[in-house]
Amino acid sequence: MSARIPMLDLAAEYADVGAEVEAAVLRVLRSGQYVLGPETAALEAEIATLVGTRFCVGVGSGTEALILVLRALGVGPGDEVVTTGFTYFATVEAILWCGARPVFADIERDSFNLDPRAVEKAIGPRTRAILPVHLFGRCADMEAISRVAEASRIPVVEDAAQAIGAVRDGKNAGAWGRAGCFSFYPSKNLGAAGDAGCVTTNDESLAERVRLLRAHGCQQRDYHRELGTTSRLDSVQAAVLRAKLPRLAAWSAARARVARHYTEALREIGGILLPSSGPNEVAVWNQYSIRCLDPEPVRRALEAAGVEWRHYYPIPAYRQAALGEARLPAGALPEVEAACREVLSLPMHPSLHEDAIAEVARIVRGALSRS
Numbered sequence: 452m453s454a455r456i457p458m459l460d461l462a463a464e465y466a467d468v469g470a471e472v473e474a475a476v477l478r479v480l481r482s483g484q485y486v487l488g489p490e491t492a493a494l495e496a497e498i499a500t501l502v503g504t505r506f507c508v509g510v511g512s513g514t515e516a517l518i519l520v521l522r523a524l525g526v527g528p529g530d531e532v533v534t535t536g537f538t539y540f541a542t543v544e545a546i547l548w549c550g551a552r553p554v555f556a557d558i559e560r561d562s563f564n565l566d567p568r569a570v571e572k573a574i575g576p577r578t579r580a581i582l583p584v585h586l587f588g589r590c591a592d593m594e595a596i597s598r599v600a601e602a603s604r605i606p607v608v609e610d611a612a613q614a615i616g617a618v619r620d621g622k623n624a625g626a627w628g629r630a631g632c633f634s635f636y637p638s639k640n641l642g643a644a645g646d647a648g649c650v651t652t653n654d655e656s657l658a659e660r661v662r663l664l665r666a667h668g669c670q671q672r673d674y675h676r677e678l679g680t681t682s683r684l685d686s687v688q689a690a691v692l693r694a695k696l697p698r699l700a701a702w703s704a705a706r707a708r709v710a711r712h713y714t715e716a717l718r719e720i721g722g723i724l725l726p727s728s729g730p731n732e733v734a735v736w737n738q739y740s741i742r743c744l745d746p747e748p749v750r751r752a753l754e755a756a757g758v759e760w761r762h763y764y765p766i767p768a769y770r771q772a773a774l775g776e777a778r779l780p781a782g783a784l785p786e787v788e789a790a791c792r793e794v795l796s797l798p799m800h801p802s803l804h805e806d807a808i809a810e811v812a813r814i815v816r817g818a819l820s821r822s
């Protein structure tokens with residue numbers, strides 16, 4: 452049964468932009484050029500302009516963007532990459548795929564993002580990259596993280612999968628580090644009709660290297676300079692994204708409006724911590740994630756009322772079985788563990804109506820007053 456108030460509403464998005472998307476897809480289908488080509492090149496130029504970097508390279512997914520950047524930076528076995536313990540597992544997967552060891556640092560309570568002081572402590576002689584994540588659409592404290600990175604001469608790779616268009620201290624997510632990695636998975640603020648991603652950078656040689664790696668290490672047909680893979684951005688996906696891109700600013704503004712309404716409606720309720728964004732930031736609200744000391748009754752009440760919710764993320768990234776011997780013990784990072792226990796993401800999309808927001812708030816208030 453579909454939820455009365457769903458987490459996201461891709462049908463509403465399609466109603467808004469479907470005609471443009473269909474025309475764009477037909478254009479590609481009729482062109483006979485399905486991989487890379489002019490659509491992908493045009494999208495790369497448009498994303499580079501949006502993010503404010505010199506280069507953008509389209510790849511197969513956000514995960515591939517991370518893997519290819521780390522590989523292009525020479526990260527491999529014996530190396531360490533400092534990252535957050537509170538993220539979607541793909542961040543960590545990318546480090547593991549390169550054969551490197553993730554070193555986990557704790558997060559800030561209010562932003563869910565990496566704590567720059569914890570990053571500083573996690574750096575060691577084998578650290579080859581720092582990998583902050585801009586979680587839920589809010590940019591990490593990149594000024595502080597960049598200071599730490601510069602002092603140690605370690606490149607920063609931003610996982611900006613959830614944060615296209617987010618700004619902090621005048622600079623976009625994806626423009627701070629040596630490279631930014633974006634996902635265009637359909638549930639992202641700018642979503643393709645399938646898997647897609649990209650890398651943003653000001654570093655020409657890094658952009659070239661990622662271009663090489665995404666297409667079998669091959670610059671000239673039949674000559675493979677190094678071991679690459681198939682991770683090119685399809686022309687159809689590029690065309691879909693280009694059709695949606697002109698709407699992104701309005702969609703982000705609508706998400707911010709939804710967040711403001713939630714915050715007004717939930718402000719007076721005791722026992723919860725609401726997400727915020729600082730005066731020096733523009734958040735893009737991929738999620739509206741609250742914290743409650745005991746979220747279980749709230750989850751149950753939402754469920755009973757047909758309101759979707761998500762638990763992003765129930766398990767610290769460093770507790771996942773896929774880490775094998777690199778797995779850390781329970782309790783390793785207190786703020787990460789508290790976030791995993793307390794976080795609750797509410798429905799969030801640009802067309803979420805004020806009445807629905809008021810109803811969600813009423814259910815949250817009711818559940819907390821009974822618990």
Ligand SMILES: Cc1ncc(COP(=O)(O)O)c(C=O)c1O
Pocket residue numbers: 512513514515538539541542584610612613633634635636646647648
């Ligand atoms: C923080 C984060 N990093 C990486 C990824 C991976 O992106 P993709 O699903 O496009 O591979 C995601 C996507 O869900 C994500 O949320």
